[in-house]
Amino acid sequence: MPNVYRALGDSTRRRILRMLKEGSKTQKEIVEAFDISQPAIKKHLSILLEEKIISESMNGKYRIYSINLNMLQIASQEMLQFIGELLDDRLLSLKNYVEEGAFSDEED
Template sequence: MNDIFKALNDATRREILELLKEKDLSAGEIADAFNISKPSISHHLDILKRADLITSEKNGQFIIYSINTTIMEDVLQWILTFKK
């Protein structure tokens, strides 16, 4: 769970998740939405992947990223356990 909160603690990574909420995207498409270097985007994607917040699938020469809705649901369920 610590990896998840570490990943969510960064505004860029939260924005990446917002983009992926709309549709699956390649790393290049994600990078085009930001004014930061592609290696920085790759670093953010790696952190999101290690936290299982996103998944990736090779499609030809591209890697397509998707949001992992299962882990997001698990996090939400965990948060809801604190509700009185």
């Protein structure tokens, strides 16, 4: 499973993904869209590659980056499940708190 929080936890990586949403890009095109160094962009791309959120292919001497839609969908479902579980836990805690408060009001 990809670590979606690691992949999306940085605004530069989110911006790279927004670019790739429009279509595959070369590393040069990605670098030119930012005011940071090529090595810094390469580090962000490496993280996205490690988490399999993007894929890389070669076209001659050019590296081409694309969104890995299948893995992004898996990561999205995983995150939604996690958030749902958190909400379920919080709602259960709220329900218990309200019910306990209601019973203590009846005892007075």
